[in-house]
Amino acid sequence: MKNGPLFILGLFFALALSWAGLALGTHAQLGDLQPYYDDLEGKAFPQRAPGIASRGQLVYQDLGCMSCHTQQVRRPSYGADEARGWGSRQSVARDYVHQNRPLLGQNRLGPDLANFGKRAEAAGTTKIDLLVDLYNGSQGMPAYRFLFEEREIVGQTSGNALHGVAPDGYELVPTEHAETLVAYLLSLKQIYEYPEARPYAPDVNQEGAR
DSSP states (O other): OTTHHHHHHHHHHHHHHHHHHHHHHHHHHHTTOOOEEETTTTEEESOOOOHHHHHHHHHHHHTTGGGTOOOOOOOGGGOSTTTTTSOSSOOOGGGGTTOSSOOOOSOOSSOOOTTHHHHHHHHTOOHHHHHHHHHHOBTTBOOOGGGEEEEEOOSSOOTTOBTTTSOTTEEEEEOHHHHHHHHHHHHOOOOSOOGGGSOOOOOHHHHHHO
């Protein structure tokens, strides 16, 4: 083909231009996004997760939890996430402004976790409950027993040992990975109402004037 090199060059240029437009356009739109400061509250949202929860996010990532769980609540017109109780509003870009790698996920073999901390709080689910669920598995979730250490009791039991789980004479102690993972899950709350998260309401006057 006589014009083969020119065709290949044009194809490469078109792909490069489309990629640059996508990457640079997204950066121009969201690259300078900042937390939203609420004058009435006297603080900015979202707030940074505490250090223990930040370490737990790395455990969540290493375990591949995003293979079965998402962290993105869709708007009502896109799905039934709000009807399922997974959130009271859609997720927006500002929710992830403090995260170097937002763990949005793609599959929902398990429920969305964007507001797991809020749901656990409302249901009275405690840190101990979650640790027991991690050890035993729960509602289709596999057991993560390697996150715990079974020790023979010598003297007093450990302060953070799980009761009623280990055999007689032994105690089950969560590792740091288990502790930080649970702290991360309990920190997941997308509850602040950002202006951009509110449903779009068309101007009735403009609609009637058409």
